[in-house]
Amino acid sequence: xxxxxxxxxxxxxxxxxxxxxxxxxxxxxxxxxxxxxxxxxxxxxxxxxxxxxxxxxxxxxxxxxxxxxxxxxxxxxxxxxxxxxxxxxxxxxxxxxxxxxxxxxxxxxxxxxxxxxxxxxxxxxxxxxxxxxxxxxxxxxxxxxxxxxxxxxxxxxxxxxxxxxxxxxxxxxxxxxxxxxxxxxxxxxxxxxxxxxxxxxxxxxxxxxxxxxxxxxxxxxxxxxxxxxxxxxxxxxxxxxxxxxxxxxxxxxxxxxxxxxxxxxxxxxxxxxxxxxxxxxxxxxxxxxxxxxxxxxxxxxxxxxxxxxxxxxxxxxxxxxxxxxxxxxxxx
Numbered sequence: 001x002x003x004x005x006x007x008x009x010x011x012x013x014x015x016x017x018x019x020x021x022x023x024x025x026x027x028x029x030x031x032x033x034x035x036x037x038x039x040x041x042x043x044x045x046x047x048x049x050x051x052x053x054x055x056x057x058x059x060x061x062x063x064x065x066x067x068x069x070x071x072x073x074x075x076x077x078x079x080x081x082x083x084x085x086x087x088x089x090x091x092x093x094x095x096x097x098x099x100x101x102x103x104x105x106x107x108x109x110x111x112x113x114x115x116x117x118x119x120x121x122x123x124x125x126x127x128x129x130x131x132x133x134x135x136x137x138x139x140x141x142x143x144x145x146x147x148x149x150x151x152x153x154x155x156x157x158x159x160x161x162x163x164x165x166x167x168x169x170x171x172x173x174x175x176x177x178x179x180x181x182x183x184x185x186x187x188x189x190x191x192x193x194x195x196x197x198x199x200x201x202x203x204x205x206x207x208x209x210x211x212x213x214x215x216x217x218x219x220x221x222x223x224x225x226x227x228x229x230x231x232x233x234x235x236x237x238x239x240x241x242x243x244x245x246x247x248x249x250x251x252x253x254x255x256x257x258x259x260x261x262x263x264x265x266x267x268x269x270x271x272x273x274x275x276x277x278x279x280x281x282x283x284x285x286x287x288x289x290x291x292x293x294x295x296x297x298x299x300x301x302x303x304x305x306x307x308x309x310x311x312x313x314x315x316x317x318x319x320x321x322x323x324x325x326x327x328x329x330x331x332x
Contacts, residue, residue: 007099008128017096019141030130065149191317218277248307261296
């Protein structure tokens with residue numbers, strides 16, 4: 001299981017923050033991947049999400065709802081297994097701390113790889129940041145539903161209006177466009193290139209978040225980026241580049257070039273270790289790191305990955321996928 005806990009402080013009163021959270025029709029404006037939400041009855045909702053081209057559908061049940069305090073949910077069917085709670089804490093001067101606690105079970109190699117890199121935590125954090133911008137820019141909620149649910153099995157609060165609440169941040173997942181999700185017998189057919197490409201998208205998305213972030217958020221997001229890059233690099237250096245060197249035509253030159261690029265990124269990260277996001281040099285060095293990482297990813301996607309798929313059997317690429325996930329999950 002994967003556990004995520006993260007918070008954001010929003011500059012609106014607790015009632016406003018809570019009321020906005022109960023407006024399911026606004027979720028696509030700040031929740032990545034939400035396509036549609038349909039109310040089934042007073043406590044159950046049906047979600048349709050799409051992440052990098054992979055569509056998911058599942059039902060969720062609200063198990064507790066206390067106005068201005070908390071909303072708790074759990075999945076009831078579908079391929080997304082999760083439960084979670086969002087709480088609202090009043091702060092000084094009309095501000096509110098919104099905290100999400102989420103537990104979910106990664107499904108398959110792609111989601112397990114995303115879990116190893118902390119992709120679920122980053123998605124929740126990014127969605128909360130979008131929620132903050134959404135409600136602060138408006139200054140007021142778009143509507144409200146203040147019914148109460150006291151716990152599993154309790155009677156619901158009666159008919160639900162069209163602005164009914166829905167548990168948020170319920171559908172995390174990682175599936176890159178073009179990945180082979182299953183064969184005709186239902187067995188997963190993800191290979192190592194699928195996972196690496198998905199991780200590249202995670203890194204690129206996080207770098208975009210950093211570039212657009214306020215000074216107060218840049219440092220925290222940069223620390224997340226460094227962790228993600230280190231884990232990705234560890235998997236490539238222990239699993240991918242050695243196979244490139246031993247099993248791909250011209251593999252020595254390809255592996256050496258990629259290792260050199262990774263060393264360059266490490267050097268840039270080292271240069272930034274003593275900087276804070278308030279330093280003038282921070283943005284300059286970050287732009288250099290971003291350019292180096294993007295160039296490295298492009299070289300892998302155009303050179304190394306096609307060679308791996310050309311020269312290795314599909315089954316070997318799939319076993320490498322599991323090896324990569326194991327290495328990235330290992331804490332050494």
